[in-house]
Amino acid sequence: MRSAQPISGVGLGLRGPHLEAAAQANPGVPFWEIAPENVLGDGGREAAMTRAILARDPVLSHGLSLSVGGFDPFDPGYLEPLAAFLLDAGSPWHSEHLCFTSVDGASTHELLPMPFTRASVRHTVARVRELKGRLPVPFLLENVTYYSELGDKEMEESAFVAEVLEGADAGWLLDINNVYVNSLNFGFDPYRWFEGMPLSRVAQIHVAGHTTMGDLVVDTHGAPVVDPVIGLMRWVLPRIGRPVPVLLERDNEIPELPVLLAERAALQEAYDRALAAHA
Amino acid sequence: MPDRVRELQRALADLALAPDAAAFEADPAAFAGARGLPGPDQAAFRRCRPRLLSYREFVREDIWEPVELYLPITLALLERAGALEEARSGFLASRLLASPYYRDIAPTFLGWLAATGWGLERWPFLVQLAHAELVPELVEHAPDTPPRAGLHPEPAPGDRIVPAPPTQVLAYDWRVLEATPEAPGPPPGPCHLLAFRDAEGFVRWRELTPATAAVLVRAQQEPIGRAAAALGLGDPGAVLALLAALRAAGALEGFQAG
Numbered sequence: 099m100r101s102a103q104p105i106s107g108v109g110l111g112l113r114g115p116h117l118e119a120a121a122q123a124n125p126g127v128p129f130w131e132i133a134p135e136n137v138l139g140d141g142g143r144e145a146a147m148t149r150a151i152l153a154r155d156p157v158l159s160h161g162l163s164l165s166v167g168g169f170d171p172f173d174p175g176y177l178e179p180l181a182a183f184l185l186d187a188g189s190p191w192h193s194e195h196l197c198f199t200s201v202d203g204a205s206t207h208e209l210l211p212m213p214f215t216r217a218s219v220r221h222t223v224a225r226v227r228e229l230k231g232r233l234p235v236p237f238l239l240e241n242v243t244y245y246s247e248l249g250d251k252e253m254e255e256s257a258f259v260a261e262v263l264e265g266a267d268a269g270w271l272l273d274i275n276n277v278y279v280n281s282l283n284f285g286f287d288p289y290r291w292f293e294g295m296p297l298s299r300v301a302q303i304h305v306a307g308h309t310t311m312g313d314l315v316v317d318t319h320g321a322p323v324v325d326p327v328i329g330l331m332r333w334v335l336p337r338i339g340r341p342v343p344v345l346l347e348r349d350n351e352i353p354e355l356p357v358l359l360a361e362r363a364a365l366q367e368a369y370d371r372a373l374a375a376h377a
Numbered sequence: 378m379p380d381r382v383r384e385l386q387r388a389l390a391d392l393a394l395a396p397d398a399a400a401f402e403a404d405p406a407a408f409a410g411a412r413g414l415p416g417p418d419q420a421a422f423r424r425c426r427p428r429l430l431s432y433r434e435f436v437r438e439d440i441w442e443p444v445e446l447y448l449p450i451t452l453a454l455l456e457r458a459g460a461l462e463e464a465r466s467g468f469l470a471s472r473l474l475a476s477p478y479y480r481d482i483a484p485t486f487l488g489w490l491a492a493t494g495w496g497l498e499r500w501p502f503l504v505q506l507a508h509a510e511l512v513p514e515l516v517e518h519a520p521d522t523p524p525r526a527g528l529h530p531e532p533a534p535g536d537r538i539v540p541a542p543p544t545q546v547l548a549y550d551w552r553v554l555e556a557t558p559e560a561p562g563p564p565p566g567p568c569h570l571l572a573f574r575d576a577e578g579f580v581r582w583r584e585l586t587p588a589t590a591a592v593l594v595r596a597q598q599e600p601i602g603r604a605a606a607a608l609g610l611g612d613p614g615a616v617l618a619l620l621a622a623l624r625a626a627g628a629l630e631g632f633q634a635g
Contacts, residue, residue, distance in 0.1 A: 135478050141521035141543070143578025163477030169383050176477055201390035204472035207439045207479065210389055210432065218382045246428030249385040249409075250417035314431060 105129045105156045105190065106341040108366040111348060112151060114144065116355045121147035125359055129156040131345045132187070135163055138179045152187045158302065158343065159189035159235075160271070163205065166229065166239065167212045167222045168198035177232055184235050191301060193238035193271040194229075196222070196262060211244035214251040214258040219265060226266035238301050239263060240271035243279045243317035255280065256291050263299050270296065273304040274330045275317060275347075282315045288330055292337075300338050305331055305365065306347035320350030322361055328368050335369065336376035344369055381414070388412045388422075392429060393436035396466040405429070440474060440482060441465055447483040447514050451507045454500065454561035467495055480518060487511055502551040502563055509553035509570075512545060513580045516572045519543035528631030532620045534602030534613055536632040538593065544573040544628050546585075546593045554584065573628035581626065592616060600635070 107128035112120065119125065130151060137148055151157075161180070164172065184192055197209040212218050230237045241259045253261070263270050281288040305328070307321030323346065331344065346362050388409055392401050401408040405426045406419035414422070422429065444465075445452055455461040468489045474482060487507045490496065496503045522542045532538070540546070547570040551563040554570065569590035571583045585593070588608050595604035605616045623629045 139478070139520055140480070141519050142517050142574060145518070145521065146578065168386065169380075173477070198386055199477075200475070201386050202472075203475050204390065204394065205474050205477060206390065206393060206436045207474075207482070208393070208432065208436045210386070210393075210436075213382055213385045215382065217380075221382050245431050246425040247421060248389055248429075249381070249414065250421045314428070 104341075105158065105343045108344045108346055108362050108369050109156075109158070110346055110358060110362055112148065112157075113349065113352055115352050116358070117144055117147045117151075119355050121150050124151075124155055125355065127155070127359075127362065129158055129343055131158045131160050131347075133162050134159055134180050134183050134192075135161065138176075138183055157187045157189050158345065159184055159187060159192045160240075160345075161192060161194045163199050163207070164194045164229065165199040165205075166194050166196060166225055167218070168200050168225075169221075170200050170203055172229065172232065181232070181234050184233065189235060191236040191238050191269060192233055193240055193269075193302065195242050196239045196259060197242045197244075209242050211242070211246065211248045212258065213249045214247060214253050214255055215249070216252055219258060219261045222262045223265035226262065226268050230266070230268070236269055236301075238269040238271040239266070240273050240304065241276055242273070243276040243283075245283060245314060245316075256293075256295060260295055263296055268299070269301040270299040271302045271304060272297075272300045272334070273306075274334065275304065275306040275308060275323070275327050278324075278327050278330060279308050279315050279317050288326075289333065292334065297334070297338050300334075300342055302342055303331065303334075303344040304347055305344060318350050319347045323365065328365065331365075332368055332372040335372040339376065341369075341373055381418070384413055385418065388414060389429070389432060393433045394469050394472060396470045398430060398433055401430070402426075437465070437469060440469060443479055443482040444468075444486045448486070448507055448510045450510055450556050450558050450561045451503070453558040454503075454506070455496070457561070458499070460496065460499075464495065467493070480514070483511055483514070500562070502553070502565075505549045505551050506553050506556055506561070506563060509547070509549060509556075512547065512570075512572050513582075516543045516545060516574055517578070517580045519574070525630060528633055530621075530624060530631055532601055532617045532624075532632045533634075534605075534617070535600045536634055537598070537600060538596045538620060539630045539633055540593070540597065541573060541627060541630045544571070546571055546590055548590060554582070571623075571628055573623075573626070575627040581628075583628075589619065592620075596620075601632075 109129035110127050112130040112132045195209050199206055277288050277291055305323045306319045307323050309316050309318040309320055346365055405422040409419040409422040455464050468486050471489055473489050474485045490507055491504045528539055549568040552566045552568050553563045556563040569585040569587055571585050573581055575581050588610055591608050592604050602613050605613050610616055
């Protein structure tokens, strides 16, 4: 039976290779994050296991394909079952990426970067406000990894993120690995990136591993979380001042569950220490 | 320009999905200018050339990954013939993929093959091979539906059959089950298959005789006994026993009078 307590601690993404073990018993994970695109309209064995886990454990919903910053109309054929899923799963919010994924009806299945312009802020704010009115739970936006600016920028990425969050009055899914990866690719201080950012809006955090490919660092979610990202997490948690849930993302090169659980436990220890020092 | 944000997004999609990136690689500023973007954006495209190109790679890898995962034999065939990139580029450039669901990507590629007829002159079995490769995934993840009322477990000659919702009765002109990554071209010859989910949700295959396949199709619309007789199956008892076994295995949901 799910608890009505606020979700906190370090959770894991619910992924295919671990479904069977997770369905048998919760292996000490305080919550699971799930992509509704992997569940909606799905049937069969894996779907049944997923439903059993969602009925038992706390869950956070994190989408991949709404194309929040895009121009294609939101598809009611997706939004309506998504709304039903959110209520059924008891997710306290739904999060999505601050990016676009489709253009003129063609889906790219990639998180593409928004132009950092005032017009882009206005457009995205309007889109998020529309989404907020069509979903039954609060809406969070995640800052993404970007590998290139798209067109001539009128502001820094941090200002773009902050202005969209404030303008849309949206919650923030703070992806710390994305901040760190961007700092490597664009040569800035990740700690200074947080200056002026609306930390009061943070409702959830993501941490993940990344991969260096040539001269680019790519947010692959295919490696363990590195110490600098854990350091950033420990630095930012007291500044947020609340035990917001942290999700350990792992989508590629997925290790055996005990390996992932050990990494989760180490992150949980860092999380507890960071918050205890603040208390 | 009417909407610079939209045109910037369109330019990046063009770069990612076009069959080749030659125009962008030759002159990124001209590429942007040809899409109506003003001078500062053209300069940004020139400045960000390698990084923008990385998005082309990411999009193409993301979309192609499930095609590789679910159609390994079809892709082995195309790779051997040196036609893999042509197929990938044609599919991506078609921009047919609209679904937000990862599971829809490989079926959309199959739809592109069928709709365009790409490769069919050279490999007349191509669509059927790709379809057969996708069937296990489609059956395994077919949506669950509530049990239908009014069905009974044992068939009678006057009943019609009601397949379980994930079940597919398939007829191919090629022996698709005999194709392998090492020998991806199936030999010609009829192939009737039944694909279904068993009680644990695992996908099962059975090869059917043409007559059994025909009964499974016809007896959904008319009584089992009449369908069997029309197909010249002399022993209705054997047909009923087979159908009862298929229900027990999970292929049929049950039987309905009339």
